[in-house]
Amino acid sequence: MEDENGHELSARKVEYLKFIYEHDGRVKTKELATHFCVDVSTISKTINELTEKGLLSHAPYKRIGLSRQGREEAEFFIKRHRILSLMLTHYGFSREQACHEVSRFESYVSKGAVDRICRTMGHPQAGTCGEITHDTGCMGNGIHL
Numbered sequence: 277m278e279d280e281n282g283h284e285l286s287a288r289k290v291e292y293l294k295f296i297y298e299h300d301g302r303v304k305t306k307e308l309a310t311h312f313c314v315d316v317s318t319i320s321k322t323i324n325e326l327t328e329k330g331l332l333s334h335a336p337y338k339r340i341g342l343s344r345q346g347r348e349e350a351e352f353f354i355k356r357h358r359i360l361s362l363m364l365t366h367y368g369f370s371r372e373q374a375c376h377e378v379s380r381f382e383s384y385v386s387k388g389a390v391d392r393i394c395r396t397m398g399h400p401q402a403g404t405c406g407e408i409t410h411d412t413g414c415m416g417n418g419i420h421l
């Protein structure tokens with residue numbers, strides 16, 4: 277069985293969504309399988325599960341696209357990774373170590389917690405492995421960049 281905990285996505289699925297997002301929302305099943313070193317049938321099963329959750333959409337030429345909801349979730353997953361990694365660099369982790377360590381637990385951290393940390397850190401722009409975006413969640417009502 278998948279390591280699914282309640283309605284949260286497993287760490288693996290979070291990684292898939294981020295990968296699809298970073299590849300312009302269009303990637304082939306085979307490319308995913310190669311990148312994550314799993315066989316195509318395993319990936320296909322996961323793709324079906326993500327599609328059933330409404331996170332993926334069908335794209336032409338057997339490519340995988342993100343639905344609007346999938347895109348929003350992927351954006352959050354990327355932000356969560358970068359905020360938490362940046363936090364660890366304040367505690368003696370190198371950027372590389374921070375990225376690696378965070379990928380071990382990031383899927384357990386809620387959006388509310390990420391927004392709070394982002395606010396406390398003063399909405400940093402540069403994360404350990406890319407730009408950090410801010411939305412109404414972390415900015416709060418009536419406050420603008």
Ligand SMILES: [Zn+2]
Pocket residue numbers: 357361375376404405
């Ligand atoms: Zn990273």
Ligand SMILES: [Zn+2]
Pocket residue numbers: 394395398399400409410411414415
């Ligand atoms: Zn922010």
